[in-house]
Amino acid sequence: MITLKDLTKSYRSGERKIDVLKGLNLEIEQGDMLAIMGRSGSGKSTLLNILAGLDMADRGTYQYKQAKISDMNGNERARFRKQNIGFIIQNYMLIDSKNVFENIALPLRYSKLSKGEIIDKVDRVLADLKITELKQKDVDMLSGGEMQRVAIARALIQDPDLILADEPTGSLDDQTEKEILNIFKKLNQQGKTLVIVTHDQVVADWCYKIYYLQDGKVALIAS
Amino acid sequence: MKMILREVWESIKRRKWFSVLIAIQITALFFTSTLLFLSHTQIESKSDRLEPLKDLTFYQLSDDLVPDSKFQDFLDQPDSLKKSKTFYENLEQYFGERYIYLFNQMIDVKIDDDSKWNKFLNGYEEGVPIERLKERPYKPLKAIQINENGFTRFSIPLSKGSGFSSEDFYYDGNSIPVLLGAEYEPFYQVGDRITTKYLRKDFKLVVQGFIQSDTFVFNMNNPELYLDRYIVMPALQFNEAPQDEEDALFQKLHYLQMINGTVFSDEEPYVVRRDLEQVKTISDFPDMQMIGANSRSLDFMFSAIQLNRNLLKILAASLFVVCILSISILMMTKFQDNYRNMAIHLVSGATLNQLFFYFLSEILLMVGLPGLVVTLLYQQIIDVSLGMYILMNVTIFSAIVLISASPIYLQFRKIEISSLLKRSE
Numbered sequence: 306m307i308t309l310k311d312l313t314k315s316y317r318s319g320e321r322k323i324d325v326l327k328g329l330n331l332e333i334e335q336g337d338m339l340a341i342m343g344r345s346g347s348g349k350s351t352l353l354n355i356l357a358g359l360d361m362a363d364r365g366t367y368q369y370k371q372a373k374i375s376d377m378n379g380n381e382r383a384r385f386r387k388q389n390i391g392f393i394i395q396n397y398m399l400i401d402s403k404n405v406f407e408n409i410a411l412p413l414r415y416s417k418l419s420k421g422e423i424i425d426k427v428d429r430v431l432a433d434l435k436i437t438e439l440k441q442k443d444v445d446m447l448s449g450g451e452m453q454r455v456a457i458a459r460a461l462i463q464d465p466d467l468i469l470a471d472e473p474t475g476s477l478d479d480q481t482e483k484e485i486l487n488i489f490k491k492l493n494q495q496g497k498t499l500v501i502v503t504h505d506q507v508v509a510d511w512c513y514k515i516y517y518l519q520d521g522k523v524a525l526i527a528s
Numbered sequence: 529m530k531m532i533l534r535e536v537w538e539s540i541k542r543r544k545w546f547s548v549l550i551a552i553q554i555t556a557l558f559f560t561s562t563l564l565f566l567s568h569t570q571i572e573s574k575s576d577r578l579e580p581l582k583d584l585t586f587y588q589l590s591d592d593l594v595p596d597s598k599f600q601d602f603l604d605q606p607d608s609l610k611k612s613k614t615f616y617e618n619l620e621q622y623f624g625e626r627y628i629y630l631f632n633q634m635i636d637v638k639i640d641d642d643s644k645w646n647k648f649l650n651g652y653e654e655g656v657p658i659e660r661l662k663e664r665p666y667k668p669l670k671a672i673q674i675n676e677n678g679f680t681r682f683s684i685p686l687s688k689g690s691g692f693s694s695e696d697f698y699y700d701g702n703s704i705p706v707l708l709g710a711e712y713e714p715f716y717q718v719g720d721r722i723t724t725k726y727l728r729k730d731f732k733l734v735v736q737g738f739i740q741s742d743t744f745v746f747n748m749n750n751p752e753l754y755l756d757r758y759i760v761m762p763a764l765q766f767n768e769a770p771q772d773e774e775d776a777l778f779q780k781l782h783y784l785q786m787i788n789g790t791v792f793s794d795e796e797p798y799v800v801r802r803d804l805e806q807v808k809t810i811s812d813f814p815d816m817q818m819i820g821a822n823s824r825s826l827d828f829m830f831s832a833i834q835l836n837r838n839l840l841k842i843l844a845a846s847l848f849v850v851c852i853l854s855i856s857i858l859m860m861t862k863f864q865d866n867y868r869n870m871a872i873h874l875v876s877g878a879t880l881n882q883l884f885f886y887f888l889s890e891i892l893l894m895v896g897l898p899g900l901v902v903t904l905l906y907q908q909i910i911d912v913s914l915g916m917y918i919l920m921n922v923t924i925f926s927a928i929v930l931i932s933a934s935p936i937y938l939q940f941r942k943i944e945i946s947s948l949l950k951r952s953e
């Protein structure tokens with residue numbers, strides 16, 4: 306489903322140039338659920354951003370099904386994100402001036418949908434994640450676990466094939482972490498492909514494959 | 529569209545008071561520019577003609593013959609005509625074009641009873657009962673007398689006929705050439721003769737021309753004296769000695785009036801005062817004083833407006849700069865504050881262009897709404913030169929939006945999604 310070939314990416318911060326990815330190769334199959342581990346600053350978020358079509362590699366190719374994402378311009382990548390990617394950002398970020406409903410509906414606002422369709426879709430995702438009672442709540446009233454569920458709901462609202470999660474359980478207690486992981490498992494069973502960046506061995510162990518990102522490349526360390 | 533409004537509204541709410549402050553600034557800016565616009569359109573067309581006079585100070589001359597007894601005593605002096613005439617001639621000579629005589633002394637005219645004349649009657653507009661004004665065969669009509677300096681310096685524009693020449697200011701013993709206000713046009717032709725009594729003496733007037741409508745002049749008593757319903761006469765000089773007692777009295781009264789004119793000058797007040805003292809001495813006419821230097825009407829007419837206009841201009845310019853600065857600062861602050869929210873929008877499928885558009889829309893709204901309100905109010909209340917006014921406001925609007933949006937535009941040009949996401953972590 307996804308082929309990353311020879312990706313390189315470096316950032317410039319002032320005079321310094323940081324090489325983050327140095328010829329990274331990775332294959333992801335449909336229905337896979339994989340973990341990416343690595344030390345802080347090793348480039349995990351960078352890799353995820355490239356997979357999401359948010360960032361561009363300097364060199365190398367990114368093939369998603371038939372589409373060559375690495376050749377796309379900004380608008381094409383925005384459309385690609387909208388149609389295919391559910392992204393759960395690090396620290397489950399929500400917009401605090403919007404309530405739960407509006408946070409989840411946000412991706413739909415960038416697609417031409419009627420009000421009724423939007424409500425239907427949000428209701429369905431809320432029900433799937435068993436958080437219907439949160440619908441009209443303000444986000445600053447939510448617990449960490451609830452926030453993460455809302456963030457997941459937003460990632461799922463467009464029914465994407467690929468779900469990317471950047472440290473999704475970073476600051477959750479064990480119980481909530483388990484619940485979130487169960488949600489991921491269920492999504493995977495429904496046929497979604499998941500890529501989860503994590504520090505946490507417990508989380509990684511829920512996945513079928515574990516990659517380790519080091520020195521700008523990934524290596525499969527368990528499967 | 530709904531999406532944009534929603535985002536803009538949320539963004540405004542996030543910094544409510546700052547936004548309110550900016551809206552007030554913008555309103556104040558549009559308000560000041562409206563005042564400027566008004567003072568410009570209202571005055572400019574009129575004041576071009578009076579431009580040369582507007583920077584001058586004016587000094588009203590006034591004889592000292594105030595109690596009636598003193599006045600009568602003066603008239604009874606055998607040389608009083610000679611004195612006042614000499615005084616007048618010396619005023620003309622010493623002050624030259626600085627001396628302007630412009631006086632509204634009604635003139636009695638033999639006209640029929642038709643109500644079409646009502647508006648020309650002296651006192652009609654002030655509410656004097658019409659029967660009183662019409663009780664005699666000679667009816668009092670509004671008139672002004674103006675000397676040659678006054679005529680040239682006010683440069684009264686004509687729609688028909690010809691203005692006064694130098695000779696017209698000397699009585700030829702036959703007729704007096706006059707110019708009629710615009711509203712007389714339907715009733716008289718150039719060349720028509722009018723039978724009158726001026727200061728109780730019989731005169732024939734000859735219509736020599738018509739004055740353009742909405743022309744105004746001013747003197748001590750009238751900051752804006754519109755001439756549309758006036759008969760404009762030259763302030764006559766009489767070379768011939770009076771024929772009898774009655775004629776002598778007429779000339780005395782006439783000259784005593786003509787010395788109560790106005791000096792327009794840009795010199796120091798003491799210079800004008802000194803010149804007047806000199807004229808008084810050589811004419812042997814001590815009973816004259818200068819009153820109302822820096823007269824109210826000039827202040828009212830020009831100085832005040834001019835001063836206020838400059839203030840308004842400074843105010844408008846500073847508001848303009850302040851508005852642009854505050855909007856730019858607000859937007860840049862919001863840009864820094866909102867990495868997190870922008871990141872969420874981006875992963876939800878937004879493009880950087882769309883995000884920039886939210887900022888732009890917020891600026892458009894913040895400037896456009898007060899602008900629209902002020903414009904609508906203007907249309908409701910004032911409605912003068914609406915097209916030009918709208919054009920001006922659109923220009924101000926565009927300038928503010930373009931300038932204050934450019935820093936944030938440059939930010940968006942520079943930033944990459946990845947660094948935005950990085951900063952939001």
Ligand SMILES: Nc1ncnc2c1ncn2[C@@H]1O[C@H](COP(=O)(O)OP(=O)(O)O)[C@@H](O)[C@H]1O
Nearest residue numbers: 316318325345346347348349350351946947950
């Ligand atoms: N937009 C950026 N500009 C400059 N440096 C960046 C940017 N994004 C990431 N980096 C740097 O690249 C390296 C990898 O970052 P990241 O992918 O966030 O690592 P991880 O998620 O594994 O902690 C870090 O050294 C980070 O400072």
Ligand SMILES: [Mg+2]
Nearest residue numbers: 349350351395
């Ligand atoms: Mg990271």
